[in-house]
Structures are given as structure tokens and as C-alpha cells.
Amino acid sequence: GNISKWYLASEATEPGHGWDHTKVDPTSTAALLAKRLLEGFIGYTVYGEHYNPKTLALIQPADFTPFETALEALAQQMVAALQAEQVSFVPKLMRARGDALS
Numbered sequence: 001g002n003i004s005k006w007y008l009a010s011e012a013t014e015p016g017h018g019w020d021h022t023k024v025d026p027t028s029t030a031a032l033l034a035k036r037l038l039e040g041f042i043g044y045t046v047y048g049e050h051y052n053p054k055t056l057a058l059i060q061p062a063d064f065t066p067f068e069t070a071l072e073a074l075a076q077q078m079v080a081a082l083q084a085e086q087v088s089f090v091p092k093l094m095r096a097r098g099d100a101l102s
Contacts, residue, residue, distance in 0.1 A: 004061070008034045011055040020044055034058050 020040030025033065038058050044050075081089040 006030055006034055006058060006060060008038065008056065008058050010057070012053045031058075 019037060020043075023033075023036035023040040025036070028036065035058060038056050041056050042054055078089075078093070082093075
């Protein structure tokens, strides 16, 4: 089962500037504290420049289930398209991969 009502997580390695601890307020709720940390992290710059990528997310595990279901359905459709050798699918997949890496 879930051990927390909220998860604050990042796909990418965090940029070297770290967390904006000025946003920490010990009287805040967990959700508000995490939201403020997220906003500070996303908005933080060094000499006016953002480090990229910034992939920090605040989610509730209960809200993740519909996304997980949709993602699994998409993955199954993609596998089926590849297995059926749908010629039009491969360039779209490669373009999406390139866009994600840029």
C-alpha cells in the first residue's frame, strides 16, 4: 500500500542549485510545503539562467492510477503497432523520441 499521501519526485537528476529552503514553513501542511518547494525549484535561476531539465512533480498516489492505466494502454498500442510493422508509426515514434531528448 501507499505510505504517503503525497510524493515529490524528479525524473532527471536535480540541478546543482538544489532546493529553495526559503520556502520551508514548518507550520504548512505537507501538500503546501511540497507545492512551495516545487514552485521554488522550478522558478530558481543561477545568474538569470535555468538549469534544464526540470522534471519535478507533486502527485497523490490515488490520482496516479488513471494515468498509469492510460499509459499502459498506450504502451500496448505502441507494441501492437511495432509488431504489426505499421510503417507510418516508426517515424512518429522516432520523432517523439528526438523531441523528448532535445
